[in-house]
Each structure stands twice: as structure tokens, then as C-alpha cells.
Amino acid sequence: MVLAKDGKEIEVNALLATAKPEILILVKGLPDRSVDYLIIQDGPQIAEYAISPCIHLGCTVEWDLEKNQFICPCYGSQYDSQGRVVPVPAKRSLPLISVVVKQNQICLVDRKPAVDPC
């Protein structure tokens, strides 16, 4: 189950009824993780991937609308809208999280699920 940053459960139908493409939504869905971003794409629909915290020390990256990049508040690592690193100081891209939508619920999984996570 995915919770918004404010701790409220996110229902897919309600989210998509008000969503606009390119909106990023801070959520908590994985244990031992701070927060991740769900991405809303054209449709609207929820992208099949979520953006995870920065690879350096695990800070939550912030979306900079003007630069169209995620920027880490720690040492300024930068990533594009799909989590790919923009040179220095980070040396690799953000690991993506799989997003599974089923029966009006969103589930985040660390990698492609071998079993049904919902």
C-alpha cells in the first residue's frame, strides 16, 4: 500500500481524477525507505516506475520545475525526470522502483515482482 507523504492512503481512481501529467507525488510505500516519487504521465496514468531517494546518502531529492531535474539537497546531485544522473557529484542513476496498480491500489516493489505484490 502506498501512503502519501502526509500519511493518507492513495487511491488510484481519486488520484487520477485530479492528476495532471508530469505531476510528482511524494509517497511512502517501501519499508526502511524515506519517501519516493510517483510520476503521473499523459492519460493520465501512473508511470510503471517510481523515483527513489538519492544514491549518495539517501536524501529525498527535490523536483526543480525550472530545471526539469531532481536535485538533492545534500551535495546537489542532479537527476533527470527518469532518475538518470546528470554529471557529478553522483556517479550513477537513481535505482527505479516498480509500480504495480491493481484494484484501485498502488504497490511499490524494489524490482520486478516475481509474485503478485497486491
Ligand code: FES
Ligand atoms: S544524499 Fe544526495 S548528494 Fe548526498
